[in-house]
Amino acid sequence: MNTETKSGRQETAASAIELRGISKAFGPVQANKDISINVKKGTIHGIIGENGAGKSTLMSILYGFYKADAGEIFINGKKTDIPDSQAAIAAGIGMVFQHFKLVENFTVLENVILGVEDGPLLKDSLTKARETLTSLAKEYELHVDPDALIEDLSVGHQQRVEILKALYRQAEILILDEPTGVLTPAEADHLFRILRGLKDQGKTIILITHKLREIMEITDTVSVMRRGEMTSTVKTAETSPEDLAERMVGRKVLLRVDKTPANPGKTVLEVKDLRVVDEDKIERLRSISFSMRAGEILGIAGVSGNGQTQLLEVLGGYQNATGSVMVNGQSIDLTGTHSDGQSRRARGISHVPEDRQAEGLIMEFMAWENMIFGYHHDPKYQKNRWLMDNAAIRTETEAKMERFDVRPPNPRLQAKNFSGGNQQKIVLAREIERDPDLLLVGQPTRGVDIGAIEFIHKRILELRDEGKAILMVSVELEEILSMSDRIIVMFDGRIMGERDPTKTNERELGLLMAGVTDEGEAA
Amino acid sequence: MDKMPKWADLFLIPFINLILAFVAAGLVVLAIGENPLDAIYFMIKGSLGSTSGIGYTLYYATNYIFTGLAVAVAFHARLFNIGGEGQAAVGGVGAAVVLLAVDWPHWTLALPFAILGAAIAGAAWAAIPAYLQAKRGSHIVITTIMFNFIAAALLGFLLNGILKNPATQNAETRNFGAGAHLPTAHEMLAPFGIEFSKSAPLNFSFLLAIACAFLVWVLIWHTRLGYQIRAFGHNEGAAKYAGISSVRITILAMLISGALAGMLAINVVMGEQERLIKEFVEGAGFVGIAVALMGRSHPFGIVLAALLFGMLTQGGFELLWEMPTISREMVLVIQALIILFTGALDHMVRDPVERLFIRMKKRAA
Numbered sequence: 001m002n003t004e005t006k007s008g009r010q011e012t013a014a015s016a017i018e019l020r021g022i023s024k025a026f027g028p029v030q031a032n033k034d035i036s037i038n039v040k041k042g043t044i045h046g047i048i049g050e051n052g053a054g055k056s057t058l059m060s061i062l063y064g065f066y067k068a069d070a071g072e073i074f075i076n077g078k079k080t081d082i083p084d085s086q087a088a089i090a091a092g093i094g095m096v097f098q099h100f101k102l103v104e105n106f107t108v109l110e111n112v113i114l115g116v117e118d119g120p121l122l123k124d125s126l127t128k129a130r131e132t133l134t135s136l137a138k139e140y141e142l143h144v145d146p147d148a149l150i151e152d153l154s155v156g157h158q159q160r161v162e163i164l165k166a167l168y169r170q171a172e173i174l175i176l177d178e179p180t181g182v183l184t185p186a187e188a189d190h191l192f193r194i195l196r197g198l199k200d201q202g203k204t205i206i207l208i209t210h211k212l213r214e215i216m217e218i219t220d221t222v223s224v225m226r227r228g229e230m231t232s233t234v235k236t237a238e239t240s241p242e243d244l245a246e247r248m249v250g251r252k253v254l255l256r257v258d259k260t261p262a263n264p265g266k267t268v269l270e271v272k273d274l275r276v277v278d279e280d281k282i283e284r285l286r287s288i289s290f291s292m293r294a295g296e297i298l299g300i301a302g303v304s305g306n307g308q309t310q311l312l313e314v315l316g317g318y319q320n321a322t323g324s325v326m327v328n329g330q331s332i333d334l335t336g337t338h339s340d341g342q343s344r345r346a347r348g349i350s351h352v353p354e355d356r357q358a359e360g361l362i363m364e365f366m367a368w369e370n371m372i373f374g375y376h377h378d379p380k381y382q383k384n385r386w387l388m389d390n391a392a393i394r395t396e397t398e399a400k401m402e403r404f405d406v407r408p409p410n411p412r413l414q415a416k417n418f419s420g421g422n423q424q425k426i427v428l429a430r431e432i433e434r435d436p437d438l439l440l441v442g443q444p445t446r447g448v449d450i451g452a453i454e455f456i457h458k459r460i461l462e463l464r465d466e467g468k469a470i471l472m473v474s475v476e477l478e479e480i481l482s483m484s485d486r487i488i489v490m491f492d493g494r495i496m497g498e499r500d501p502t503k504t505n506e507r508e509l510g511l512l513m514a515g516v517t518d519e520g521e522a523a
Numbered sequence: 524m525d526k527m528p529k530w531a532d533l534f535l536i537p538f539i540n541l542i543l544a545f546v547a548a549g550l551v552v553l554a555i556g557e558n559p560l561d562a563i564y565f566m567i568k569g570s571l572g573s574t575s576g577i578g579y580t581l582y583y584a585t586n587y588i589f590t591g592l593a594v595a596v597a598f599h600a601r602l603f604n605i606g607g608e609g610q611a612a613v614g615g616v617g618a619a620v621v622l623l624a625v626d627w628p629h630w631t632l633a634l635p636f637a638i639l640g641a642a643i644a645g646a647a648w649a650a651i652p653a654y655l656q657a658k659r660g661s662h663i664v665i666t667t668i669m670f671n672f673i674a675a676a677l678l679g680f681l682l683n684g685i686l687k688n689p690a691t692q693n694a695e696t697r698n699f700g701a702g703a704h705l706p707t708a709h710e711m712l713a714p715f716g717i718e719f720s721k722s723a724p725l726n727f728s729f730l731l732a733i734a735c736a737f738l739v740w741v742l743i744w745h746t747r748l749g750y751q752i753r754a755f756g757h758n759e760g761a762a763k764y765a766g767i768s769s770v771r772i773t774i775l776a777m778l779i780s781g782a783l784a785g786m787l788a789i790n791v792v793m794g795e796q797e798r799l800i801k802e803f804v805e806g807a808g809f810v811g812i813a814v815a816l817m818g819r820s821h822p823f824g825i826v827l828a829a830l831l832f833g834m835l836t837q838g839g840f841e842l843l844w845e846m847p848t849i850s851r852e853m854v855l856v857i858q859a860l861i862i863l864f865t866g867a868l869d870h871m872v873r874d875p876v877e878r879l880f881i882r883m884k885k886r887a888a
Contacts, residue, residue, distance in 0.1 A: 341766025374765035
């Protein structure tokens with residue numbers, strides 16, 4: 001291993017990981033098809049691709065969660081078998097998952113030594129870990145209080161613990177799966193600084209993401225995956241976001257949203273002094289007030305978990321609140337028997353929930369059953385007093401699937417058998433075609449492939465241009481900036497301020513999302 | 524898209540499970556020095572070899588259809604109703620009270636009211652755990668189990684008290700009137716010239732059970748309530764989003780479930796005993812769990828599974844008779860093995876079979 005010569009790191013460095021001809025099938029689905037890739041030591045290597053392109057499968061093979069059907073793995077030029085994650089760790093691979101694998105009620109130190117304790121008594125391990133953590137913190141800006149409980153840490157800090165865990169296990173190769181999904185822009189910047197620091201120390205980093213901006217910002221080399229195949233690997237300096245998007249989707253993609261100025265009409269929604277205290281007596285919404293008019297998109301920006309979910313739930317009718325909400329000039333019940341999804345829908349509010357798999361759809365239900373979900377009381381779906389008109393629902397579903405380009409257009413397929421984008425289109429078709437006065441949309445394009453994003457954005461804008469009010473919650477700042485007519489930023493259950501999307505930028509919004517108000521603005 | 528064809532899911536896998544269960548049971552029989560093939564022969568002959576055997580088999584199957592459907596309806600709402608035993612017992616009280624209160628002129632008049640009595644009593648017994656689950660969050664598994672004991676105690680209390688027939692020493696009611704007599708299979712088939720065993724307890728209730736199976740199928744897949752029950756069962760969070768009330772669905776599903784369990788009394792109390800006795804449910808409430816599990820909570824599968832368990836029950840009794848070395852506990856072991864393989868160990872067979880089908884599909888492609 002004499003590759004650590006400073007001069008030749010870029011070009012002549014040996015490979016840290018080399019995959020040759022990796023294939024993996026899940027039943028009839030070929031998740032990875034003959035994938036070969038060579039990741040050079042001491043570089044940051046990006047892997048992008050749409051959802052379902054096979055990125056996660058490939059990394060799971062590398063980390064020993066799945067066994068490849070065919071192909072070979074070389075670590076530092078040596079052929080290596082990785083039957084389980086223990087073997088991966090032994091080979092110097094560390095993985096930071098999208099959903100952290102931390103014990104919530106353990107301290108940072110306890111989490112770091114979990115599984116690599118030096119003996120039956122913890123004292124020695126803890127002392128050793130404390131020393132290591134201190135030096136790592138100095139070296140890489142990885143500061144975390146070693147005695148803090150995980151549940152008390154912010155998401156950004158929890159992620160640092162995951163990285164520390166990997167480094168403590170002497171990982172030379174660090175794989176990060178969608179690491180910035182839960183971070184504020186400032187936290188993401190900090191993460192990138194850490195990653196650059198690690199790279200300078202000769203560590204190899206594989207970054208899996210669907211965000212083109214991050215790829216451009218931090219990677220040295222980028223590999224594009226599409227439908228289970230590694231379609232191309234290029235030097236980041238020699239490509240552009242447009243070029244990468246095209247490689248991902250296989251056709252030209254419009255990255256910017258084409259949109260005309262809004263034409264706001266009468267006030268549709270008026271929210272005053274809305275407060276939510278959850279079951280744990282934690283205040284989730286602290287006096288929220290805003291209003292919105294027909295024909296405009298109000299974007300709600302914020303890091304997830306700052307009250308946006310509760311706001312959608314209150315308006316959608318399944319979270320009790322105090323305060324007042326007026327829809328089309330009439331107040332709606334915020335507690336009690338008339339505060340449920342049914343009565344909200346009757347008032348012209350449609351709701352595309354943030355998590356389509358947990359709320360918007362019943363995954364085991366067929367498409368046609370999902371197409372009436374929430375509207376199953378509508379008399380037009382009943383054959384008579386007793387029976388539902390299943391055949392008519394199927395016919396209607398077929399038409400809606402066609403209009404929303406849901407593929408495959410088969411009403412009898414279970415929701416779980418559709419891709420994320422097509423699942424989202426089913427929910428959108430259901431909610432938009434009810435012709436609502438107010439559409440609530442949470443994370444309209446989370447986990448949706450680029451091609452479908454374009455389609456979904458177009459549909460939402462069309463609805464706006466028909467004169468409907470659209471309340472859009474999204475953690476994607478790009479989406480907020482390009483879609484909204486007005487932007488509200490939420491932090492810790494409060495509105496931090498309102499901005500005009502044409503007169504603000506990601507940096508300013510990012511600061512508000514982190515709770516920083518440099519102008520002392522009050523909402 | 525599906526991993527394997529539907530027929531394999533519905534028939535092939537239960538069939539393989541069954542074969543495995545018989546092999547395991549065969550080994551047990553072998554271990555006590557008996558010939559397993561003989562045992563199987565006696566069980567099949569005893570349950571299907573005569574009209575008397577068939578009559579008993581279908582009589583037991585009737586019970587299992589009722590309790591299996593009861594478990595299945597609740598399970599579609601992801602409620603594990605373990606209380607079929609108690610609900611059936613209280614259903615017996617309901618039926619008996621109706622049948623004792625009036626001197627019924629004809630069974631066609633008595634039956635609808637007896638059904639109502641049994642169903643309402645069973646539903647009422649399920650309503651309390653349902654309420655506690657929906658409003659107080661007490662786990663339904665725990666409460667329904669507890670209510671089985673309370674039901675048994677209640678039945679004993681009533682049969683030693685106000686419902687007791689003073690003419691006997693036994694804890695039982697007096698006999699229902701002749702106008703409450705349900706036609707037996709022997710009586711129903713005689714006009715068609717079919718000679719059916721006079722002693723077999725099979726009666727009109729079997730047809731009622733089949734009708735209930737059909738109605739449950741309509742309920743679950745063709746009504747709005749069934750739609751909401753399934754939605755709630757699959758995903759409570761999504762149901763909340765859709766405005767489906769968890770309280771309402773929990774209570775309604777349990778009421779229907781309890782009513783179905785209660786209707787077991789029509790078969791046993793009205794159709795066979797013609798009086799209310801203690802412990803008439805004889806574990807059918809618990810067998811219903813296995814039946815629903817094996818029938819995959821689908822009414823058609825439940826009818827098939829109930830027939831199988833009817834055969835096992837009747838065949839088991841025959842086995843006791845024919846093979847003196849086999850004890851009652853031994854028969855229970857064999858039945859338990861079948862429950863184990865068809866219910867609990869489902870995935871042991873399912874996963875390899877799925878892989879096989881995927882491989883076959885790939886080769887064909």
